[in-house]
Amino acid sequence: MGTAEAPRFLPFAFPDGAAGELAAEHGGGSLSCPRTERGGWAGGPRKRKRTTFSRGQLSQLERVFAALPYPDIGTRERLAELTQLPEAKIQVWFQNRRARRIKTSPAAEPPACPRATLAGSKQPRLGVSPQHCKQQARVSPLAGGSSGFLGGEDALSPAPRWPVQEEEEEEEGAAVWTALSSCWDAFPGPPTSLGSISDLIYSAALVANLGEL
DNA sequence: TAGTAATCTAATCAATA
């Protein structure tokens, strides 16, 4: 593996913010640190540091999740700035969040699958990969439902339609991405007002979802 | 075409309220 920005697994339990840096220092992998089959430590008991997200951080995460269950790297980085959390934590949080949403309401919550493609973007990956769609097709081959890929005000909103027809899918994805992108574009530098940016994301997504933009 | 990177889900472990 070896990732430039978000190591997939960490050899030790680090305090917030230190994980990525130290993991990178140590080669970004866990090969040098023997572990037992599932998360145990071969070298003896080693406490895993569990991050406790603040209410504010959770609030930001929830709101973005409601609009974008599959944030791309750029969005995650913005969100990391927003919440003052490492991007890796953001990624893990979204993974867990998606997993639990699917688990708790598999029928009502088919995973959003916008297969987003930012027009003109050169980003190699955009968070939502076709592979995800295929995997989900195996797990929950659901069709039908309501509108768009957005979850709405919270994760329990009416089920997004998925899979959707490719054209509609791209249309909807593009609409949301356009809205989100315009929000990001409004803040070329580091965010000056964290709350207002998340409000913008949220609002833009809702607006796009409702076709009112 | 093979190798690599990035991302995904699912299952599970384990810390904390």
Add this chain to the structure above:
DNA sequence: TATTGATTAGATTACTA
């Protein structure tokens, strides 16, 4: 004890040499 952050395994896709 329930919740949920952290980790692992395995799979898929895009990009590059």
